[in-house]
Amino acid sequence: MTARIIDGKAVARKLRAEYRVRVQQLVSAHGVQPGLAVVLVGDNAASQVYVRNKVRACEETGIRSELITLPADAPESRLLAEIDRLNADPGTHGVLVQLPLPPHIAMRRVLERISVDKDVDGFHLYNVGGLMTGTTVFPPCTPFGVQKLLEHEKVQIAGRNVVVVGASNIVGKPTAMMLMQRDATVAICHKLTRDLAQFTLLADILVVAAGVPNLIVPQMVRTGAVVIDVGINRLPDGRITGDVDFAGVAAKASLISPVPGGVGPMTVTMLLFNTIRSAERRVGIVDVSDGLGVPA
Ligand code: NAD
Numbered sequence: 060m061t062a063r064i065i066d067g068k069a070v071a072r073k074l075r076a077e078y079r080v081r082v083q084q085l086v087s088a089h090g091v092q093p094g095l096a097v098v099l100v101g102d103n104a105a106s107q108v109y110v111r112n113k114v115r116a117c118e119e120t121g122i123r124s125e126l127i128t129l130p131a132d133a134p135e136s137r138l139l140a141e142i143d144r145l146n147a148d149p150g151t152h153g154v155l156v157q158l159p160l161p162p163h164i165a166m167r168r169v170l171e172r173i174s175v176d177k178d179v180d181g182f183h184l185y186n187v188g189g190l191m192t193g194t195t196v197f198p199p200c201t202p203f204g205v206q207k208l209l210e211h212e213k214v215q216i217a218g219r220n221v222v223v224v225g226a227s228n229i230v231g232k233p234t235a236m237m238l239m240q241r242d243a244t245v246a247i248c249h250k251l252t253r254d255l256a257q258f259t260l261l262a263d264i265l266v267v268a269a270g271v272p273n274l275i276v277p278q279m280v281r282t283g284a285v286v287i288d289v290g291i292n293r294l295p296d297g298r299i300t301g302d303v304d305f306a307g308v309a310a311k312a313s314l315i316s317p318v319p320g321g322v323g324p325m326t327v328t329m330l331l332f333n334t335i336r337s338a339e340r341r342v343g344i345v346d347v348s349d350g351l352g353v354p355a
Pocket of ligand 1: 224225226231248249255269271289323
């Protein structure tokens with residue numbers, strides 16, 4: 060079997076075109092332009108790239124963006140005051156604090172300060188809790204991107220065995236909860252899981268988010284499985300690779316996402332979606348067609 064390769068860039072492009080139209084409709088029907096505020100503390104090089112990508116994606120979609128940069132030694136109180144200002148600003152529909160934060164700032168206190176109605180990263184405990192009950196307003200962007208990719212490729216989720224390798228709060232755990240909400244049977248593995256292969260071989264859908272190059276080799280994958288590789292690893296020669304032996308596993312899977320060009324482009328796309336959704340909620344539009352739908 061040779062897997063079909065998911066073109067995450069093309070899916071992201073298609074969704075962003077749809078989102079541009081949604082923004083235009085919000086502006087023309089309600090006079091509301093969605094707005095995203097991104098707060099960056101310090102000068103972490105990777106964070107600067109991520110933030111730039113988010114701002115550029117907003118511009119391309121018609122979303123107003125505001126980038127707030129604070130010095131690495133800014134006191135926590137200054138960051139909290141900035142969040143309070145953005146929470147109160149009616150033109151801002153999404154507030155995102157780029158992680159990681161400098162060590163003198165308590166991440167949880169910062170994330171909990173963001174209004175749950177503007178928590179477009181989905182990291183506030185209210186939205187994290189909503190993942191348990193299937194009523195989160197803003198699903199976290201990377202797991203949401205995985206779900207959208209599966210939906211776009213018309214992969215049946217209900218009743219299938221899903222194995223998630225990786226149990227972090229931002230990828231592994233929420234991905235597992237979201238797919239369980241779609242009636243999959245889910246196992247979560249992590250670095251202390253004994254004999255990883257005995258779990259991965261059960262997977263109809265295998266989602267890998269461990270940050271370990273070549274962790275998943277063909278012997279660990281069922282013939283015909285769907286394999287989603289979330290990992291992003293930089294090899295010593297500078298190349299970017301995922302967690303899956305792509306060539307080997309592609310010869311056995313039915314569908315596989317590459318790195319780069321798979322889940323990556325979807326993450327920012329779902330941030331755009333969450334920001335537009337926040338603005339729509341503000342004007343009373345509640346779209347429940349995607350299974351999300353807690354009234355504003
Ligand atoms: P993390 O380090 O917070 O968590 C990694 C998880 O993988 C942990 O639960 C750990 O126990 C598990 N793990 C580590 N080694 C393992 C092993 N040998 N076997 C089984 N499990 C193992 O990382 P994260 O933030 O969840 O990110 C995971 C990967 O996804 C990273 O490569 C990261 O760069 C990538 N990522 C990609 C996107 C995207 O947009 N595509 C977004 C976020 C993270």
